[in-house]
Amino acid sequence: NAGVTQTPKFQVLKTGQSMTLQCAQDMNHEYMSWYRQDPGMGLRLIHYSVGAGITDQGEVPNGYNVSRSTTEDFPLRLLSAAPSQTSVYFCASSYSDNTEAFFGQGTRLTVV
Amino acid sequence: GQQVMQIPQYQHVQEGEDFTTYCNSSTTLSNIQWYKQRPGGHPVFLIQLVKSGEVKKQKRLTFQFGEAKKNSSLHITATQTTDVGTYFCAGPTGNTGKLIFGQGTTLQVKP
Numbered sequence: 623n624a625g626v627t628q629t630p631k632f633q634v635l636k637t638g639q640s641m642t643l644q645c646a647q648d649m650n651h652e653y654m655s656w657y658r659q660d661p662g663m664g665l666r667l668i669h670y671s672v673g674a675g676i677t678d679q680g681e682v683p684n685g686y687n688v689s690r691s692t693t694e695d696f697p698l699r700l701l702s703a704a705p706s707q708t709s710v711y712f713c714a715s716s717y718s719d720n721t722e723a724f725f726g727q728g729t730r731l732t733v734v
Numbered sequence: 735g736q737q738v739m740q741i742p743q744y745q746h747v748q749e750g751e752d753f754t755t756y757c758n759s760s761t762t763l764s765n766i767q768w769y770k771q772r773p774g775g776h777p778v779f780l781i782q783l784v785k786s787g788e789v790k791k792q793k794r795l796t797f798q799f800g801e802a803k804k805n806s807s808l809h810i811t812a813t814q815t816t817d818v819g820t821y822f823c824a825g826p827t828g829n830t831g832k833l834i835f836g837q838g839t840t841l842q843v844k845p
Contacts, residue, residue, distance in 0.1 A: 655833065662743065664837035665777065665822065672830075680832060681735070712776060716833070719826040720765055722779035723833055 624648050628713050628726035635703040635733045643698040643729050645713030653716045654696040655723070658682065658709040665712065671696055672719075703733045736761045736827045740836035748844050753810040755839035757823035766799055766806045769822045771838070777822060813843045 629644045647654065655670040657680075667680030669688040677688050685707060687699040696715075700707060710730050714723040737760040747753050757766065765784045769777040781790055783799035783806060790797045796809045810817055820838040827834055 657835070662837065664740075665824075665835040667832060667834060670832055678830070678832075681834070714777075714833075719830070719833060720782075722767065722782065723769075723777075723824075725776040725778070728776050 626713055626715050626724050626726040628711075628729050630729060631727065633729060633731050635700070635731065637703060637705060637733060639703050640699070640701050641703065643700075643711055643713075643731075645696045645698065645726060646694050647696075647713075647715040647724070648694065649715060649717075649724065650693060651715035651717055651724075652693065653719060653723075654690065655680070655714045656686070656688065656696070656698045657712045657714065659712060659728075660709050668698065668711075703731075705733045707731065708733045736825070736834055738823060738825055738834050738836040740823060740839055742839055743837060744840050744842070746842045746844065747813050749815060750812050753813050753817070753841055755808050755821050755823075755841075757806045757808075757836050759804045759825050761827075762803050763825040764803075764828075765826065766803075767824045767833070768797060768806075768808055769824060769835075770819050771822065772819045775819075780821075810841075813841070815843050815845050817841060818843050 626647045652673045656668040657665040671677045671690040713726040716723040768780040771777045788799040794811045820840045822838045824835040
């Protein structure tokens, strides 16, 4: 199994540009989440989904949009990138909120 | 909202010394999970604790869940260079589907 696949691995954006971080899982997990990781801040939850068609905000949702049209995919959209969004982004999936989360390899995003 | 705090933020030890990281939640948790992230890598699940007062061991790693289910600890006996990385605790927020992580403890081991 591929598990959780994130693309791209690296990305440089100019301020104001938009882009979509892709996340796909092949484990038929209902729960999917996006986290950002910054030095000293740990993993902060951006948005999450408990199934296709259902999404909700996490701790730091501003500047990000998500949608979940299929069980497999959970893309994260940056509508107008800002330098404060420079971070490492991780997508995760799990069978439920009480089972282990599987993480993708991460996307390192730099906004200049 | 629910907060999960971890201390210390960083720990440098000599190889062979013990290491402990502590995790505290502002609310009672149904379970607590621990993850390890190697430098440059992604978080990988280590273990889940569910019962009040539960203690689980994985070789040199000992995990404890507090009686009140609001705190937890990870203890590594006789650290090795392979233990280097950041250790995170995480707890679910009720039945919402949210998994909240602590800030992590980064362990450096000097050979």
